[in-house]
Amino acid sequence: MRKLTPKAIIALKVVIHAISLAFLALLVIAINTDNLGGDPVQGIIHYTGISALNTLFLTLLVSPFAKWTKQGLLVRVRRLLGLYSFFWAVLHLVAFATLDLGLDWRLLASEIVKRPYLTVGAAVWVILLLLAVTSTQSIQRKMGARWQKLHNWVYLAAILAPIHFYWSVKSEVAEPTIYIVIAIGLLLARWKTLKQRVCRKILSS
Ligand code: HEM
Incomplete structure (x- = not known):
């Protein structure tokens, strides 16, 4: 198989934008045409x-897929x-x-504290926020080795979500249940790398 070029990666990024925006457009159309089932609010929460x-699972699939197909440049679409x-x-x-x-922030906070499934969702949300704000190359350079440690939290997010x-x-x-099985599969696919990182951490401490 021919190696992907940087140009092909740009084309792939355009495709990812197009597909993501198409899914967003489908949601907007479903809202406007009343096509979200009996409870549209639940419909929007479920869809999003x-x-x-x-997309979190797709992000985690990129590295094993790039390794398997020997297409190293593919990791450029991960971010x-x-x-x-x-x-x-x-x-x-x-x-x-x-x-x-109804934008009642106090109620949101109390719901997150009171309902364990929301506490878990909020934990995943905070992890994704931290990963998103530290995802630029300049922050990666500034953080050095701490960057990889922080970004390993994505595995926790993948199992908690x-x-x-x-x-x-x-x-x-x-x-x-199918999603939990897929999450375990994704973790196993990265097991060797994760094990090496954990061993290195233990040896250095
Ligand atoms: C503060 C953060 C979050 C809050 C408050 C929240 C809230 C909710 C609520 C209220 C539901 C619907 C429960 C029901 O059916 O009654 C839900 C379902 C769900 N949430 Fe979250 N969530 C959060 C974060 C996340 C994150 C970060 C992800 C994924 C990365 C996620 C993925 C899902 C999924 C897949 C469902 C099930 C959808 C379905 O039933 O089809 N949530 N969440």
Whole structure:
């Protein structure tokens, strides 16, 4: 297989923008045409939550896929996918805070403290926020070795996000269970690298 060129990576980034914006357009169209089922507010919260989770998983798939296909340049699309995951997570939180709670910040805080599935969702949200704000190359350079340590938290986010999903449903656990299995699969795919990092940490402490 021919190696991807930097130009091909730019084209791939354009495709990622186009697909993400198309999914956003689908949501806007569904809202305007009343096509979000019996409870449109829940519909928006579900759509944005699933989109955040799917893009988070896609972000984590990039490295193993790049290794498997020996296409090292592919890792250049990881940041963009990660930012889109955070983008959907922002819409998800905004939808819940405005449409469900009427922008009552105190109520939002008390709900997050009171309901464990929301506490877990908020933890994932904060991790994604930290990863997004530290994702630029200049911050990566400034942070040095601490950058990788911080960005390893993405694995915690990847396992907590489907747990938040699982906990949020009442009875239909099949879909969130599949997501938990995928998360474990993604962690196993990165297991060798993770093990090396943990061993290095233990040896250096
Ligand atoms: C402060 C942060 C967050 C809050 C307040 C929050 C809130 C919620 C709420 C209220 C629901 C719907 C529960 C129901 O059906 O009654 C939900 C579901 C969900 N959330 Fe979150 N969430 C947060 C963060 C996240 C993040 C960061 C992700 C993913 C990366 C995520 C992914 C999901 C998924 C996949 C669902 C299930 C959607 C479905 O039922 O189809 N959430 N969340």
